[in-house]
Amino acid sequence: MKTKQMKSDAAMMVEIAGLKMKNPVMTASGTFGYGEEYADYVDLNQLGGIVVKGLSLKPRLGNPPPRIMETSGGMLNAVGLQNVGVEVFIREKLPFLRKYDVAVIANIYGESYLEYAQVAKKLSQVQGVHALEVNVSCPNVKKGGLSFGSDPKEAAEVTRRVKDETCLPVIVKLTPNVTDIASIAQAVENAGADAVSMINTLTGMSIDLQTRTPHLKNITGGLSGPAIKPVALRMVWQVAQCVSIPVIGIGGIMTAEDALEFMIAGAQAVQIGTANFINPCATIEIIDGMRSYLNDNKIKNIKDIVGTLRT
Amino acid sequence: MAKDIYMGEVSKNEEIQFDYFLMKVTLPLSFADPLPGQFVMIRIAGLHDPFLSRPISIYSYTRGKSNCAIELFYRVVGKGTQILAGLIKGSQVEISGPLGESYTINPAKKNIVFIAGGIGVAPLTLLAQHLCKTVCHDAATMTFYLGAQTADAVVGLDHLRKYCYKIFVCTDDGSLGEKSLVTTRFQKDIKKYTPADTAIYACGPKPMIQSLSKMLDGEYFCQVSLEERMACGVGACVGCAVAVRDEQGQKAYKRVCADGPVFDLQKVIWE
Numbered sequence: 273m274k275t276k277q278m279k280s281d282a283a284m285m286v287e288i289a290g291l292k293m294k295n296p297v298m299t300a301s302g303t304f305g306y307g308e309e310y311a312d313y314v315d316l317n318q319l320g321g322i323v324v325k326g327l328s329l330k331p332r333l334g335n336p337p338p339r340i341m342e343t344s345g346g347m348l349n350a351v352g353l354q355n356v357g358v359e360v361f362i363r364e365k366l367p368f369l370r371k372y373d374v375a376v377i378a379n380i381y382g383e384s385y386l387e388y389a390q391v392a393k394k395l396s397q398v399q400g401v402h403a404l405e406v407n408v409s410c411p412n413v414k415k416g417g418l419s420f421g422s423d424p425k426e427a428a429e430v431t432r433r434v435k436d437e438t439c440l441p442v443i444v445k446l447t448p449n450v451t452d453i454a455s456i457a458q459a460v461e462n463a464g465a466d467a468v469s470m471i472n473t474l475t476g477m478s479i480d481l482q483t484r485t486p487h488l489k490n491i492t493g494g495l496s497g498p499a500i501k502p503v504a505l506r507m508v509w510q511v512a513q514c515v516s517i518p519v520i521g522i523g524g525i526m527t528a529e530d531a532l533e534f535m536i537a538g539a540q541a542v543q544i545g546t547a548n549f550i551n552p553c554a555t556i557e558i559i560d561g562m563r564s565y566l567n568d569n570k571i572k573n574i575k576d577i578v579g580t581l582r583t
Numbered sequence: 584m585a586k587d588i589y590m591g592e593v594s595k596n597e598e599i600q601f602d603y604f605l606m607k608v609t610l611p612l613s614f615a616d617p618l619p620g621q622f623v624m625i626r627i628a629g630l631h632d633p634f635l636s637r638p639i640s641i642y643s644y645t646r647g648k649s650n651c652a653i654e655l656f657y658r659v660v661g662k663g664t665q666i667l668a669g670l671i672k673g674s675q676v677e678i679s680g681p682l683g684e685s686y687t688i689n690p691a692k693k694n695i696v697f698i699a700g701g702i703g704v705a706p707l708t709l710l711a712q713h714l715c716k717t718v719c720h721d722a723a724t725m726t727f728y729l730g731a732q733t734a735d736a737v738v739g740l741d742h743l744r745k746y747c748y749k750i751f752v753c754t755d756d757g758s759l760g761e762k763s764l765v766t767t768r769f770q771k772d773i774k775k776y777t778p779a780d781t782a783i784y785a786c787g788p789k790p791m792i793q794s795l796s797k798m799l800d801g802e803y804f805c806q807v808s809l810e811e812r813m814a815c816g817v818g819a820c821v822g823c824a825v826a827v828r829d830e831q832g833q834k835a836y837k838r839v840c841a842d843g844p845v846f847d848l849q850k851v852i853w854e
Contacts, residue, residue: 302820302821303815303819303820305817305818309815309817309818309819310817310819312586313586313587313588313817325821333834333835333836334821334824334836335824336824336826336836336854337811337823337824337825337826337836338811338812339812339821339822339823339824340812340813340814340820340822340823341812342633342634342635342663342812343634344632344634345631345632345634346634347634347635347814349814349822351820351821351822351824354821354824354836497634498631498634526631546814548815549635549636549814549815549816549819549820550626550634550635550636550814551588551677552586552588552679552815552817553587553588
C-alpha cells in the first residue's frame with residue numbers, strides 16, 4: 273500500500289522551467305492570500321505550488337468597495353491589487369511560507385518597467401522564493417497592468433527587464449482581454465519567459481437595476497469562476513500549440529476533471545483560483561482526484577496526458 | 584490544520600415573520616465554540632448558482648453530548664437567502680466557521696448599550712446572552728435599542744427578552760413602539776451613559792451606523808458589526824473591504840471577514 277502511494281506520488285511530480293513541484297496543482301495569485309489564510313484548512317506541504325497575492329514595490333491601498341459581485345457561475349472582482357508591498361512581504365509573510373516544503377511563486381506587478389525590475393530584484397535576493405510570476409494582466413488598475421499585457425512589444429520588454437534581474441524561473445501571466453493571445457505568448461517566449469500562465473480574469477460588469485449603478489465601485493471587474501472555463505481552455509489549447517515553453521492553465525477549475533481537461537489541452541500544470549473561495553480544501557481534493565484518475569486509467573505519469581487532445 | 588468544512592444538517596428552518604427565517608443547523612462536536620459577533624459561511628453542497636457562500640452571523644449556539652447546533656437568523660434579501668429559506672428539515676448544508684473577530688468585552692464598562700437595526704439584532708442577541716452568562720454583567724445593566732422601518736421588521740424580541748429587560752423598540756412609521764429612528768431614540772438617553780463606564784455595541788444598516796458615528800464622535804467605546812459582500816470569508820480574496828484608520832492613523836482597507844466583522848466605530852472611515 274505504502275509503495276503504491278509513493279509510486280503514484282512520483283507519478284504526480286512535475287518540473288516547470290526548473291521549478292520542481294510535487295504535483296501540478298498550484299494556487300492562483302490573489303485567491304490564496306499569502307498562504308497563511310488557508311493554512312488552517314489545507315496542509316500547504318501537499319500543494320504543488322503557492323502563488324502569492326500580487327506584490328508591488330510599494331504597498332497598495334486597492335480600490336474602494338464594493339469590490340466583488342457574484343455572477344452566474346462565477347464572480348467579478350475589482351480589488352485593485354491591494355497588497356503589503358514587496359518589503360513587508362519579505363519581512364513578515366515569507367518567513368511563514370519558508371516553514372513549508374512547497375514551491376513559492378511570487379506574483380509581481382509594476383507600474384513601469386523599472387518597478388517590475390526592482391520588485392524582481394528584491395525577491396531574487398531572498399531565500400524561499402522559487403519562481404516569479406509576472407502579472408502583465410490585471411484588469412483592475414488604472415496604470416500599467418493591462419496595457420503591458422495587451423501589447424506584444426511591451427509584454428516582451430517587461431519580460432526582458434525581469435529576466436535581467438533574476439536567476440529564478442520567470443512565468444508571465446497573460447490576459448485574455450486581447451485580440452490575439454498567441455502573439456503575446458510568442459512575444460514573451462522570445463523575450464526569455466520560462467513559462468506562461470493563463471488566463472487572468474476576463475473584464476466584465478454587472479448593473480443594479482434599481483439604482484442603475486454598477487455593482488462594483490470600479491464599474492468593471494475581472495470575471496472568474498467556472499463561467500470562464502471554456503474560454504480559458506480554448507486559449508490554453510491555442511497557445512500550447514504555438515510556444516515551446518510550458519503553459520500553466522488557469523480559469524474556472526473547480527474539480528480534478530476540470531484540471532485534467534486543461535492538461536489534455538496542453539497545460540503542464542494548473543492553478544486553482546476562485547474555487548478556493550467556495551471550498552477552502554478544493555486544491556487537495558483536486559490533487560487526490562487527479563491521482564485517482566491516473567490509478568484508475570493505469571496512466572504511469574501525469575506528464576503522459578499533457579497535450580494528448582485527439583482532434 | 585484546525586479548521587474544516589462541516590456538513591451540517593438543517594433541523595429547523597422557520598419563517599418567524601414575513602421574509603425573516605430562523606434556521607437551526609446541527610453540527611459535529613468538532614465545530615468550535617463561537618463568540619458573539621462571529622459568523623459562518625453557509626452554502627448548499629454542489630450548487631454553483633448562486634456561486635458564493637453566504638456569510639451569516641451566529642444568533643445562538645448550544646453544545647450537547649453528541650453534537651452542537653447553531654441558529655442563524657436571516658432575512659431573505661436575494662437569490663442566496665431565498666434558496667436557504669426553501670431548505671427543509673434534514674437538508675445538508677456546508678458550513679465553515681466560526682469566522683471573524685468577535686466583540687470585545689470590557690468588564691470595566693458596567694453599562695452595556697445595544698443598538699440594533701432590523702436583523703442587526705441577531706449578533707447582538709448572542710452577545711447579550713454571552714454577557715448574561717459571564718459574571719461581569721447582569722440584565723439590569725443592559726439596555727437594548729431596537730429599531731426597524733415598520734413593525735413587520737422588528738424581529739427577535741421574544742428571544743431577546745430572556746437576556747435583556749430594558750428594551751426600547753422604535754419604528755420609522757410608529758407601527759410598533761415609539762415613532763423614531765433608533766439612533767434618535769438612543770440620543771435622548773445619551774446623557775445617562777457616561778463614556779468612562781459604558782460600552783456600546785451596534786449592528787444595523789450603514790446609515791444607522793454612520794449616524795451613530797457622528798453622534799458619538801469617538802467619545803464612547805463603541806464596536807459595530809459591519810456587512811460587505813464576501814467571497815472567501817477567510818481573508819484571502821480581499822473583496823469585503825472597509826475603509827478604516829490603521830494603527831498609524833492612515834487610511835487602509837481592512838477585510839470585514841478576517842479583520843472584522845466587528846470594528847471599533849471610531850476607526851471606521853465613511854467615504
